[in-house]
Amino acid sequence: MSETQDETGRVPDIGDGTQSSRCVFTRAKGRQTMSFKTDIEIAREAKKRPIQEIGAKLGIPEADLLPFGHDKAKVSAEFIAAQRGKKDGKLILVTAINPTPAGEGKTTTTVGLGDGLNAIGKKAAICIREASLGPCFGMKGGAAGGGYAQVVPMEEMNLHFTGDFHAITSAHNLLSAMIDNHIYWGNELEIDERRVVWKRVLDMNDRALRDCVTSLGGVANGFPRQTGFDITVASEVMAILCLALDLDDLQKRLGDIIVAYRRDRSPIYCRDIKADGAMTVLLQQAMQPNLVQTLENNPAFVHGGPFANIAHGCNSVVATTTALKLADYVVTEAGFGADLGAEKFMNIKCRKAGLAPDCVVLVATVRAMKMNGGVAKADLAEENVDAVNAGCSNLGRHIENVKSFGVPVVVGINHFSGDTDAEVAAVKAYVEAQGSEAILCKHWAHGSEGIKEMATRVAEIADSGASQFAPLYSDDLRLIEKIEVIAKRIYRADEVLADKKIRDQLRQWEEAGYGNLPVCMAKTQYSFSTDPNLRGAPVGHSLPVREVRLSAGAGFVVVVCGEIMTMPGLPRVPSAEAIMLNDAGEIEGLF
Structure with a gap:
């Protein structure tokens, strides 16, 4: 999942003995x-x-x-x-x-x-x-x-820094806790427990948490349901913090998060749970x-x-x-x-x-x-x-x-x-x-x-002044058409493979007023296709859409393609095995 250059084995130019030489x-x-x-x-x-x-x-x-x-x-x-x-x-x-x-x-x-x-x-x-x-x-x-x-x-910078990620994790999970708490204390909003779409997050690669069941252990622990964890960087709260203009905009966007649905499929928002104010408090400093x-x-x-x-x-x-x-x-x-x-x-x-x-x-x-x-x-x-x-x-x-x-x-x-x-x-x-x-x-x-x-x-x-910038598609294009524009013009795919359930879901969101949102593609970084081993500039491939998620607060629709995961796992030999403090109290093994 690293997004930064791997310098392993790299040998730089031999300099002239000045400070810039390694x-x-x-x-x-x-x-x-x-x-x-x-x-x-x-x-x-x-x-x-x-x-x-x-x-x-x-x-x-x-x-x-x-x-x-x-x-x-x-x-x-x-x-x-x-x-x-x-x-x-x-x-x-x-x-x-x-x-x-x-x-x-x-x-x-x-x-x-x-x-x-x-x-x-x-x-x-x-x-x-x-x-x-x-x-x-x-x-x-x-x-x-x-x-x-x-x-x-x-x-x-590569560890705790100023605590922004911890604040985002805490704000996200506060909402998770308040949803389950609302259901436990009578479920006044009539949340369909089968349709709670708000997961929990953790800023760590932990594949064991991708899919799990919560509230086991009896009546005192609430109502068991299937859920899971995403990594914090995939949280809608992270996206909201990165797109919000100020604290007022932040709280409005947090309030717009859809966390669950009723049996009649009507949405439950974060503001309905009354979590948006407390989440904003947790994120106040992180917004700076x-x-x-x-x-x-x-x-x-x-x-x-x-x-x-x-x-x-x-x-x-x-x-x-x-x-x-x-x-x-x-x-x-x-x-x-x-x-x-x-x-x-x-x-x-x-x-x-x-x-x-x-x-x-x-x-x-x-x-x-x-x-x-x-x-x-x-x-x-x-x-x-x-x-x-x-x-x-x-x-x-x-x-x-x-x-x-x-x-x-x-x-x-x-x-x-x-x-x-x-x-x-x-x-x-x-x-x-x-x-x-x-x-x-x-x-x-x-x-x-x-x-x-x-x-x-x-x-x-x-x-x-040579730039004549314009986005690739207009707001009023249908959601499936926006996906197709990216698939065909950026990835050079021949077609988008999305079953009826996914296409129906996109249509429902359009009818609910979300059709003008852009799409955020979740896809392997290693290839233009969804096959990470297909390098170069492949053509003649298809783009399989596995899932779509509405991030109403962030203001986009997430399109999950191929086998990409929103909670990564650790490799066979994780870097953590080599990270430690030396006798001088300095960090070793981080880079």
């Missing part, structure tokens, strides 16, 4: 050898500035920062509200090809580009998501970037964006964390819109590949928040092109231009898809030291043939110095 020379038995610092070692060496200084770069007064220690703070709601009349800066979206085990580095590139823009004299801010504990302790992966393009404090800094002491907002394969995959609207008022350029990311994160950024977040990206950076690597071209991970170190050319079809599909939204796209080739000149040239030539351009980026090893060319070009594109 290479450390040591002596062993009379000969000179090389060792390389890990991401966590680099992060620990960061020369962080007090968070008040970082806020001052964006004009945030010290009184409007709620500090969490010395290096992170929340921005007050009052300050955010006071910025609303100001002019917006330019919005730059960083997305990627479909993820591969070779690693793409989307978050790393987002952070590096933000640093690069500041390095060339632009006033830029970064907006990324918070990390879920599930991937950190499951498949190794966090959300702070890597190498010399990181946001710090890295360890805290978190301000931290990069290794180069540039401002970064880290707020919200929905996954893009099971949710809408973008950081909060309040963080993005606030950053746009405070900086001339805002670099944000959308989870996983452009078929998921970027599609939802455009069709859901931008639609709901009135945003329009000025430029898109599409991240790719030579290694990933070779994997899409059929090369095994163990053989990626060998030059193979033919495999690069064969694998570029995946990149080409994403370029075409992003352009279909009317936004200019530039490809960022995230550099690995094993990439040969011929392989890089092959990617550049392919991209040029697609009517776009590709720029080699070395921010992972060299920080802002390694991405200045990309930063300069992105600023030029953003300032040019």
Whole structure:
């Protein structure tokens, strides 16, 4: 479930001995050898500035920062509200090809580009998501970037941070408890216990909780019923927090959540249970964006964390819109590949928040092109231009898809030291043939110095006014037609396979007034299809829809496709087995 580049086995460029070089020379038995610092070692060496200084770069007064220690703070709601009349800066979206085990580095590139823009004299801010504990302790992966393009404090960001996820989990489960409590004390609302659709959540990968029975043990424990858990990042409360404009909007959206149905199929809302006020109280502080800094002491907002394969995959609207008022350029990311994160950024977040990206950076690597071209991970170190050319079809599909939204796209080739000149040239030539351009980026090893060319070009594109952004479908299209638009135009599927029960459910929601909502696709991140092993740019496949869920508070319909799960499981050897404290009290094994 990791949405961040896997740096395992990556060997960066050997630098010139300056701070941007990761290479450390040591002596062993009379000969000179090389060792390389890990991401966590680099992060620990960061020369962080007090968070008040970082806020001052964006004009945030010290009184409007709620500090969490010395290096992170929340921005007050009052300050955010006071910025609303100001002019917006330019919005730059960083997305990627479909993820591969070779690693793409989307978050790393987002952070590096933000640093690069500041390095060339632009006033830029970064907006990324918070990390879920599930991937950190499951498949190794966090959300702070890597190498010399990181946001710090890295360890805290990837663990409890400022407690936002705990607040979301608590608010969600408070509603769950109040639903069961209402049923226990007489069920005045006449909830059909068979039609309670509100599950519980946990910010941990735990497959045993996907499907379970509650209230066993006798009368005192309530009425037994079948339910289950989702991971917190899939919670509608998470989506609501990321899409709400302020606390009033937050409470209204929470109240709009449909939690159950009566026997006559009429809906029961969160406000009917009278939980929306208490949930808002729990989320009051969590609604305030978190301000931290990069290794180069540039401002970064880290707020919200929905996954893009099971949710809408973008950081909060309040963080993005606030950053746009405070900086001339805002670099944000959308989870996983452009078929998921970027599609939802455009069709859901931008639609709901009135945003329009000025430029898109599409991240790719030579290694990933070779994997899409059929090369095994163990053989990626060998030059193979033919495999690069064969694998570029995946990149080409994403370029075409992003352009279909009317936004200019530039490809960022995230550099690995094993990439040969011929392989890089092959990617550049392919991209040029697609009517776009590709720029080699070395921010992972060299920080802002390694991405200045990309930063300069992105600023030029953003300032040019070339973007003619428009969502892919209109609000008044039928729900099944919206699903078909994404399936056919983004995934290149021939058909959508949805049985009568699903189509009838969509029609019922349309009749109830929800037909104007966008759709949020829950699908494997590894392929354009629902088969995670089908790489490249497949055609001739179908999109099977297993389930649809109405997120009335968030304002979209979730479409669950194929075998995707909203509660992941741990791998055979979870990362948690190697995470511990060393004798110095430092965390080992996290990254």
